[in-house]
Amino acid sequence: MVTFYVYSAQREDDFLFENVVAANLMGVLLFLHYHALDPSCPRHRDITRIRRYRVSALGNPADITLPEGGGGGGRFAPLVMFSNGRAADASQQAITSVGCAVPGEDGWPPEGHRYSGATFFSFPGPCRELASSEKDAACRAQNPGGQCYASVPDGSAQCTWTAEPLGEVRISELSGVLDEKAERERCLANPAWEWTLAGRSPDHGDAGACFWDGRGDPTRNAERAEALDRLFAMRYPDVPPDIPPPLCHDEH
Numbered sequence: 023m024v025t026f027y028v029y030s031a032q033r034e035d036d037f038l039f040e041n042v043v044a045a046n047l048m049g050v051l052l053f054l055h056y057h058a059l060d061p062s063c064p065r066h067r068d069i070t071r072i073r074r075y076r077v078s079a080l081g082n083p084a085d086i087t088l089p090e091g092g093g094g095g096g097r098f099a100p101l102v103m104f105s106n107g108r109a110a111d112a113s114q115q116a117i118t119s120v121g122c123a124v125p126g127e128d129g130w131p132p133e134g135h136r137y138s139g140a141t142f143f144s145f146p147g148p149c150r151e152l153a154s155s156e157k158d159a160a161c162r163a164q165n166p167g168g169q170c171y172a173s174v175p176d177g178s179a180q181c182t183w184t185a186e187p188l189g190e191v192r193i194s195e196l197s198g199v200l201d202e203k204a205e206r207e208r209c210l211a212n213p214a215w216e217w218t219l220a221g222r223s224p225d226h227g228d229a230g231a232c233f234w235d236g237r238g239d240p241t242r243n244a245e246r247a248e249a250l251d252r253l254f255a256m257r258y259p260d261v262p263p264d265i266p267p268p269l270c271h272d273e274h
Contacts, residue, residue, distance in 0.1 A: 097268060
């Protein structure tokens with residue numbers, strides 16, 4: 023069994039942590055930079071916060087695929103993408119173990135090299151063949167997925183992972199705009215104020231907003247991850263600092 027932290031970019035009404043994809047520190051920032059900021063008001067999916075979870079995982083051997091050539095791996099299933107609570111690929115609906123993928127590897131787009139070490143994880147929950155609004159108590163009982171609710175993971179199909187919430191930070195705090203009302207007003211006046219994609223306009227924010235400047239700069243990207251880790255440490259001084267995940271396909 024492995025224990026590590028993951029981070030999830032969420033809107034205000036995201037409460038259930040099931041049938042979702044989350045990431046390590048570098049991965050959640052890559053997601054925000056590539057999929058939430060360019061430019062929109064509000065941000066894509068109205069994302070306002072980053073929530074942190076301590077995950078314990080023990081894969082069901084039926085789900086695990088070893089990398090090509092054998093050796094390594096053995097911890098995680100392939101990553102499962104979800105759409106409104108449903109597995110996007112019907113062939114993956116039976117997977118109940120935590121999945122793992124690295125941008126630039128595992129068939130993912132190559133932009134992840136700019137956020138070195140970014141890793142994404144999927145967390146299969148109940149009724150992966152149904153949309154969130156279609157799940158009922160009977161379905162949840164018959165097809166519970168891999169989340170353990172009253173025990174530690176044992177690697178059975180119904181108990182491969184747990185996730186304990188360990189706080190959240192506001193994106194406005196992270197990017198240095200502490201007043202969310204003021205942030206909203208700036209956004210409405212200029213959707214590109216926080217950051218705008220290079221090629222359409224300069225790769226930086228507007229009027230002093232600079233946290234997201236330089237999306238293609240690996241050094242700045244690493245500094246952004248350090249800033250997020252420090253902010254969690256300041257907010258929750260009694261919680262241990264980041265526990266990085268193991269590699270998707272490491273030797274063990």
